[in-house]
Amino acid sequence: SLTVVLPVIQSTLADLDELLAPFLAPTTILYEVAIVCPQSLVSDTHRKLRTVLSDGHPKVSLYPWSGLSHHHQASLQVIARVKTQWVLLLDEHAFKQVPACDRAYLVHPRPVHLPVGPRGFSPNWSRLTPSDRIQPAAFLVPPFVAPTSLLASAPLTSPSLVWPALGDYIAKSTRGSFGGIVIGSDILDRAACDPRTEFDPGEGPDSLTLASFTISPRGFFVLAFPRKQDLWNFIPATCKLRHQGYTVLAYLYDTIDETELSGVVNCTVPYFQRSKEIPSLSDWLNVLGSVPDIVIALDHQDLVSSTFSLILEQPPFLNTTLIRLPRRELPYTEWIGTLTLHELRHWNVPETTLTVITNNRPHSLRRLLDSIQRTLFYGDKVDIRINMDQTADPETMHIVHDFEWPHGDIFLHHRVIHGGLLPAVVESWYPHCDDSYGLLLEDDIELSPLSYAWVKMALLRYKYGESSPSSSKLFGISLYQQKIIELRPTGRQPFSARTLFRAASLTDPTTPYLSQIPCSWGALYFPTPWREFHDYLSLRLSQSALPIDTTIVPGVRSNKWTKSWKKYFIELVYLRGYVMLYPNYDDFASLSTNHLEVGSHVRDEPGEVYERKKHLFSLPLMRLAGAGADVGHGPRLLDLPGGALPEWERLPVLDLLGEVSSMEAIQKRGDERRAELGVCAGVEALPSSIRDLLC
Numbered sequence: 001s002l003t004v005v006l007p008v009i010q011s012t013l014a015d016l017d018e019l020l021a022p023f024l025a026p027t028t029i030l031y032e033v034a035i036v037c038p039q040s041l042v043s044d045t046h047r048k049l050r051t052v053l054s055d056g057h058p059k060v061s062l063y064p065w066s067g068l069s070h071h072h073q074a075s076l077q078v079i080a081r082v083k084t085q086w087v088l089l090l091d092e093h094a095f096k097q098v099p100a101c102d103r104a105y106l107v108h109p110r111p112v113h114l115p116v117g118p119r120g121f122s123p124n125w126s127r128l129t130p131s132d133r134i135q136p137a138a139f140l141v142p143p144f145v146a147p148t149s150l151l152a153s154a155p156l157t158s159p160s161l162v163w164p165a166l167g168d169y170i171a172k173s174t175r176g177s178f179g180g181i182v183i184g185s186d187i188l189d190r191a192a193c194d195p196r197t198e199f200d201p202g203e204g205p206d207s208l209t210l211a212s213f214t215i216s217p218r219g220f221f222v223l224a225f226p227r228k229q230d231l232w233n234f235i236p237a238t239c240k241l242r243h244q245g246y247t248v249l250a251y252l253y254d255t256i257d258e259t260e261l262s263g264v265v266n267c268t269v270p271y272f273q274r275s276k277e278i279p280s281l282s283d284w285l286n287v288l289g290s291v292p293d294i295v296i297a298l299d300h301q302d303l304v305s306s307t308f309s310l311i312l313e314q315p316p317f318l319n320t321t322l323i324r325l326p327r328r329e330l331p332y333t334e335w336i337g338t339l340t341l342h343e344l345r346h347w348n349v350p351e352t353t354l355t356v357i358t359n360n361r362p363h364s365l366r367r368l369l370d371s372i373q374r375t376l377f378y379g380d381k382v383d384i385r386i387n388m389d390q391t392a393d394p395e396t397m398h399i400v401h402d403f404e405w406p407h408g409d410i411f412l413h414h415r416v417i418h419g420g421l422l423p424a425v426v427e428s429w430y431p432h433c434d435d436s437y438g439l440l441l442e443d444d445i446e447l448s449p450l451s452y453a454w455v456k457m458a459l460l461r462y463k464y465g466e467s468s469p470s471s472s473k474l475f476g477i478s479l480y481q482q483k484i485i486e487l488r489p490t491g492r493q494p495f496s497a498r499t500l501f502r503a504a505s506l507t508d509p510t511t512p513y514l515s516q517i518p519c520s521w522g523a524l525y526f527p528t529p530w531r532e533f534h535d536y537l538s539l540r541l542s543q544s545a546l547p548i549d550t551t552i553v554p555g556v557r558s559n560k561w562t563k564s565w566k567k568y569f570i571e572l573v574y575l576r577g578y579v580m581l582y583p584n585y586d587d588f589a590s591l592s593t594n595h596l597e598v599g600s601h602v603r604d605e606p607g608e609v610y611e612r613k614k615h616l617f618s619l620p621l622m623r624l625a626g627a628g629a630d631v632g633h634g635p636r637l638l639d640l641p642g643g644a645l646p647e648w649e650r651l652p653v654l655d656l657l658g659e660v661s662s663m664e665a666i667q668k669r670g671d672e673r674r675a676e677l678g679v680c681a682g683v684e685a686l687p688s689s690i691r692d693l694l695c
Contacts, residue, residue: 001031001084002107003148007071008037008045012092016045017052019094022103024057029108031084032059036074039066070159075142076166079151087151091142098143102183109145110280113306115170117144120182125164128182134303139167140180147310181303215290216247219341222292223269224281224308226254230298231271233330239267240337240643251284253304280304282311291316294344299324299379323347324379332376332450332624335457335637338644346464351436352455352524354384355429357421358443362395364597369403371447376624378456383408387428390418422565425520426537431527438525444597445522448621450637451479451591455524457637458512458581458645463526467648470663474514475529475578479522479592482582484616485658487517487556487570492616495658497584504660506652508641510586514579515654516666518569521617522592529578536572536693537565546677553673556656570656575674575693577667579653589635590619 004023008016023033037045042064053060063081065074071092079087086109095103102118109116120128120137128135141163150170157165167179221241225231231238231250238248250271278284281304285292295312297305312320321344325333336344354372358365372384384405388396392414400412413428429438439455441447448454458477461467485495501509539545546552551559552571561567572578583591594617623634638644655661655669674693 002029002086002088002109002145003032003034003082003084004030004088004090004107005034005036005075005078005082006090006094007075007092008035008041009071009092010041013037013041013044013048016048019096020052020060022095023107024053027058027107030058032061032082034061034063034078034082036063036065036071036078038071038074039064068156070162072159072162073156076151076154076156076162079148079154082148082152085148086145087148088145089142089151095143105183106143106145110282110307113147113150113310114178115140115144115146115150115180116183117142117180118183119144120180121164121167131182135182136178136303137167137180137182138171138178139163140182144180146180214247216245218244219246219294220290220292221246221248222281222285222295223248223250223271224295224297224305225250225252226298226302226304228252228271230327230330231269233327234296234325234333235267235269236334237337238269240334242267242269243337244340246341249288251281253281274304280311281308285311285317292320293341294321294323296323296325299326321345321347326379329376329378332453333378335453336378338638339457339460340465343460343465346460349435349464350456350459351433352380352382352439352452353429353436354382354439354441356384356386356441356443357424357428358386358392358396358400359389359424360391360393360396361443361597362393362399364443364595365396366399367595368441368443368445368447369399371449372441374449375447375452376449377407377452380452380456381408382452383411385411385413385429387413387424388415389420389424390415420563422563425565426534429525429530430534431530434527436527438530439523440520440525441522441592442520444595446593446595446621447479447522448591449624450622451522453637454479454583454591459524461645462581462648471648473576473578473663473667474581475526475573476518476580477524478515478519478580478582479524479590480519480582480594481585481588481590481619482515482517482658483588483619485517487558487656488658489555489557491557493658494616496588497582497654498586500654500658500660501652504652510584510639511641511646511650511652512584513582513652513654514663515582515658516570516573516579516656517654517658518566518573518580519582520566521594523580529572529576532576532693533569533572537568540568540571550677552677553656572693574656575670577663577670579663579666581651585622585635585639587635588619589622591622593617593619593621 006019006023008019012019020033023030035045035049042062045062049060049062063074063078065071065077068074068077075089079089088106098106098118106117117140118130119142120135120140122128123138125138128137150173151166154166154169156162170179223231223234223238225234231252241248248269250269251274252271253274272278272284274280274284295308297308308322311317312322323344356365356368384407386400386403388400403410415424419427425440425442428440431438437459455477462471462474482495482497485493497513498509501511501513540548553559553574556570558564558567558570596613596617622637625634640646641650653661653663653666655666
């Protein structure tokens with residue numbers, strides 16, 4: 001719906017009937033004409049309106065103004081009272097000297113998130129001349145149409161600067177570089193000049209092709225990219241989506257792209273280029289006659305893609321998921337094609353926070369932050385939280401102060417009392433909702449560029465996929481690949497999941513697996529178990545139910561780790577029957593590695609002894625090439641059984657000692673231990689999760 005704002009001044013009052021005429025015809029779009037006039041003209045304007053208005057016209061309201069120096073200011077001020085989605089802002093001459101096609105567009109606006117009109121100016125305030133193509137402008141002058149919400153809070157400035165200042169405000173509000181769009185003849189097609197005319201799907205080569213295209217009932221994906229090169233870079237993922245039985249069509253909207261691509265792929269992707277006949281994504285989808293389940297586009301907000309969100313926020317596209325990806329990361333997206341439609345519908349649901357724990361190791365911190373900066377985040381908003389202990393040194397403080405983060409917000413936390421590693425980790429993050437996840441990183445960790453890809457892929461499959469009820473026992477996703485088992489009473493032992501699985505005659509020893517061992521060397525933790533851990537740790541440290549020296553988990557070395565948060569998390573995992581997902585790539589290729597630097601749990605030892613111990617824990621990081629379709633660059637992210645993450649039921653399960661077990665066995669073991677502890681009496685005042693745990 002649309003509201004028209006028309007200012008009336010002394011010199012135009014006599015022509016009010018002519019100025020109003022284009023807006024008085026019955027219409028389903030126009031809701032109100034808001035006439036803005038100075039207080040001194042209210043009586044004359046009322047008399048004039050009585051002679052002009054008749055039955056059947058849209059609502060006409062009068063908004064007097066005073067205390068301002070110009071009617072442009074009054075027009076902006078009245079927008080705060082507009083109730084429609086769109087507002088058409090006129091000057092005192094209304095549609096005089098405005099071409100018919102421009103008029104048609106202005107009263108039937110397309111879903112663009114910026115002001116659109118025929119008159120715009122460049123940053124140096126020179127008038128933009130009409131063009132065949134739409135043009136970005138620093139600011140527009142009336143007439144122009146815009147989303148009401150965009151203008152409702154615009155500040156008022158001096159009359160001579162009203163429109164330039166509005167352009168600056170819009171650019172800042174939309175985080176863009178321009179304040180409006182000048183209409184080009186490329187969007188003034190026949191339907192725009194006469195909105196009552198509908199497209200004939202039989203016209204135009206693209207329409208003929210679309211009309212004959214069959215959409216798979218399994219799912220429909222649309223790729224909305226500007227260039228053929230973007231489509232080419234996404235081809236590996238596209239082929240995998242098509243292999244799953246989904247329909248994938250591409251809409252390319254850079255009409256001057258003449259790129260010639262060559263290469264060999266094992267599938268084809270029909271694509272359709274924007275034209276005057278089908279000038280926008282919404283037009284193309286309307287001609288197609290099918291609603292896509294997923295639209296994949298670039299996160300770069302150009303003049304066309306900036307409309308996608310608004311298009312998909314309106315019927316019939318309310319259930320369509322929009323996924324935006326950075327252009328530079330498109331060559332590393334093959335893994336996306338292995339996910340199901342159900343999983344990809346949840347792409348925008350998880351909220352991940354990176355949590356860095358640091359103290360006085362500036363070299364380590366810088367290395368970790370550099371590796372985070374090199375990580376691909378696939379267009380997601382990812383906040384980062386840096387937690388410094390009270391004893392953080394000046395160089396560490398300086399690194400944190402200068403750190404810049406383009407993917408989300410930065411939060412800094414500095415303790416005023418030294419707490420040690422246990423509270424530093426446990427208090428570093430707390431989930432704010434059930435879709436909030438924390439990626440915990442101590443400062444001697446280093447990440448692979450594909451660490452977030454692994455996390456996102458696994459999270460969407462096992463947390464948001466159509467999986468087994470027992471997947472609720474998953475408490476996190478490890479980036480680190482186990483090479484040592486630390487919990488056996490005999491001490492640290494070398495470990496290889498692949499060797500273990502071959503010995504156990506598993507069908508595919510290359511599979512990822514579930515383990516009860518919590519990882520502290522780069523891991524994503526889930527909200528419900530982490531909240532429960534806070535409750536459990538408070539209970540244990542208070543000794544209100546059990547003495548602090550009570551052995552909860554029999555026969556594990558962690559019982560001696562008096563200052564480690566993992567000791568208590570292991571207890572919770574054991575009692576609950578929880579598991580963590582671990583990668584299992586060739587040559588121990590990992591998504592994180594631990595440099596085992598001197599700190600709270602690593603003693604300063606002679607060089608040879610220290611280097612030997614460090615070698616036990618250092619792992620090769622998976623390279624960026626591991627996300628591509630080419631082989632021969634080391635382990636790849638999709639070096640998985642069948643080239644995708646297995647179904648939940650097919651994942652092997654290991655207990656705390658690294659032995660093959662089952663979800664039923666570890667659950668039974670925890671239940672029996674709870675019964676043995678016998679602490680049900682007197683726990684009524686404890687949180688329900690802990691009462692359930694102990695009883």
